[in-house]
Amino acid sequence: MRDYVKLPRVIRRIDKWSFCAGVGALMTTQYVATSMPEEFWKYYCVCTPLIFVARAAYYRMIRWQYFLYDFCYFANAACLIFHAYAPRNVTLFRSIFAFANGPVLVAIPMWRNSLVFHSVDKVQSVFVHAMPCLLTWCGRWYGHGDDVNRLSPMDLDSPALYEGLRDLMVYPIFGYLTWQVLYLIKTELLDMKKLDSDPTLMTSLRWLAGDTKSAQNRMALKLMRHIGFFGEDEMFDAKTVKTKFVFIWIQLTYTIVTFMFIPLMYSSKTAHTAAMAIAFFSCVYNGAVYYIDVFSRKYVERIAMAEEYERKNADLLSGSGADVDDEYRELHFPID
DSSP: OGGGOOOHHHHHHHHHHHHHHHHHHHHHHHHHHHHOGGGHHHHHHHHHHHHHHHHHHHHHHTTOGGGGGSHHHHHHHHHHHHHHHOTTOHHHHHHHHHHIIIIIHHHHHHTTOOOOTTOHHHHHHHHHHHHHHHHHHHHHHTOOSSOHHHHSOOOTTSHHHHHHHIIIIIHHHHHHHHHHHHHHIIIIIITHHHHHHOTTSOOHHHHHHHOTTSHHHHHHHHHHHHTTSSOTTOOOOTTSHHHHHHHHHHHHHHHHHHHTTHHHHHHOHHHHHHHHHHHHHHHHHHHHHIIIIIIHHHHHHHHHHHHHHHHHHHHHHTTOSOOOOHHHHTOOOOOO
């Protein structure tokens, strides 16, 4: 919403309060996770629906609502279902553990999530990817007081090892495939005509295929050209079956690879905590890079443009002359 505001003083005020809210949310989350980890699930179950509703309203406004069908939201929904309906189901807990600490956690450095406190959208993105991991960390190592089976180790010489590997790798893959099928039904069957007729509706595929400057896009395209699946001059096109197949295959491969590390993280608190720390540090570092390299420059530019818009409006109202330029009338320079 702040990106549509033109008055400099209002922009500054919104950003200041958003920054305070972001820091406050981080401090509250840290306090609950460290002082009462066995109760963290209650905090998560209260905050997550509120975040989802707020994000759905904002994304619908900017026509990004199809991002809400991505796997990270499916994983968060699975966490909520577990705590609401089956909090003692060991198999389900291990599946959401795999979701949260595999593809969802790795997405933080992979997609360069940034802890930018004044940006509600960026803070929410970090929340969506980090909170399931923190939730399962609290549940795995501190429990809820009644989950002895969930906290039992996977002994190398017992049937528990087989059950653990099945719950942590096999079932989660089936869960992922279930999400993928549902996603394709939604985007390729039920809403196909809607998406084809409205190119402004953004989906993950459209974003990734169209972002030719991203490392993921360049690496995937280079690989496809190397194996001969794409021609030397061929580019990704979100409308083609070939591009859709490539991104589905890459995402499945990425997910399976991240699941390979889940048994170690489930068996070792040190490994689990280290993986979380690396991912969380990456979003903090990305936030620092954003503030130093991007925000400081663009913020000054945006405020200068807003002040110029305000000055021209004042001149117009005072009858001093020129019309307000179109660029100022339609001022919209998002810097998040």
